[in-house]
Amino acid sequence: MKRRLIDPGLPPWPALYFDDETHRAFVTARLVDWRAVERGHATTKVLVAMMCVTVGYWAWIQVPPYEDVIVRLFLVFVLAAIVMAVLAPAMRVCCPMFLARTLFARRLSLLFTPEAIGYRSWLFDNGVRITRSFNGRSVQASFTMRADVEAQDVAALRHQDREKSRLHLNQARLLEVVVRGTASRLRNIGDSVNTRLRTLPVATLDARQGEKITVVLNAAVELTQGTVKPIDLSRSGFGLDLDGPTDAEV
Known part of the structure; x- marks a missing residue:
């Protein structure tokens, strides 16, 4: 049954809906960008x-x-x-x-399941789907935001005496999802875990909205964490006695 999740650690906006039976989460919000x-x-x-x-x-x-x-x-x-x-x-x-x-606010919708994360925004003609496992290995995802470069370029062209008209440009942010996947074939000596990173844009928004929605989206990621366990790469073979008995032989 889908219900709104209320927690002291979550901001009141946007609303986070979670289904206890299917372990799915849904977030939708109207965002005002620059x-x-x-x-x-x-x-x-x-x-x-x-x-x-x-x-x-x-x-x-x-x-x-x-x-x-x-x-x-x-x-x-x-x-x-x-x-x-x-x-x-x-x-x-x-x-x-x-x-x-x-009139000009646009809607962002995100669906979180144990198998994938999908979202629809105005930055893409079609929706984006991020699989949470690949070849038996878990794919981690987290949401973050950074300054909108395009808005900064527009703000640089504005006159310095028009500071109020540049306020929304200085506070413009780009919401992104960072996808991390383990890459066991690209291991270096001394590194216990190697990851591949990829960043995908999600939506453009205001800094105050971004601070709130980032907390909610990362909470949705944790709530719908998949059951696929990542392969333990913490035990490196560097410096081990290969002639010694293994754990199974002891």
């Missing part, structure tokens, strides 16, 4: 321009007609300027993030 905020800023500029036209029309109706049209136009301009001096800054502050969360 591209969504950029679209929110662009849409806000359009809304402010439309509001200017609307307020100008409203001011024209409110000002009574004068014989001199220039006087009426001047009064309309003053009234519209006063109203827009209040509305425009408020819209520029409130609208971008509101639009980013409601």
Whole structure:
């Protein structure tokens, strides 16, 4: 039966659903990345321009007609300027993030089973499936995040005096899954365990969202850990007496 897992060590968002019978976990969340905020800023500029036209029309109706049209136009301009001096800054502050969360946020869905980990995001046309075992050896997976290089490049092109407009770019992160698989054929003398690493992008998101979702996803990995046990490579043959009796002969 699938139920929401509540634990003091887990953040309240995003929700982690776990099935005790099938040992499956499911996580889904709507994420706001720096591209969504950029679209929110662009849409806000359009809304402010439309509001200017609307307020100008409203001011024209409110000002009574004068014989001199220039006087009426001047009064309309003053009234519209006063109203827009209040509305425009408020819209520029409130609208971008509101639009980013409601219109431009995108959904990330992940399914964890003892056999595989799968997820769907906007970075891939199709879903991604990561098998948790290969040739009898376990494949370990963990989620982490790093700075979004593309967002940093965009932030470098912004003017230094526009620090507020670069805040979402400086906090942009890339959520990744690190896949570790043992590689017993590539062992070096003195190394007990050798691993192969591969990193796959999962989604772009904000730093505050990334801190929370990383904890939840790594908890889902631990809950659905497969039953395939990794081969013990901790006992290296280097320095052992090959002529001595084995454990089976003692």
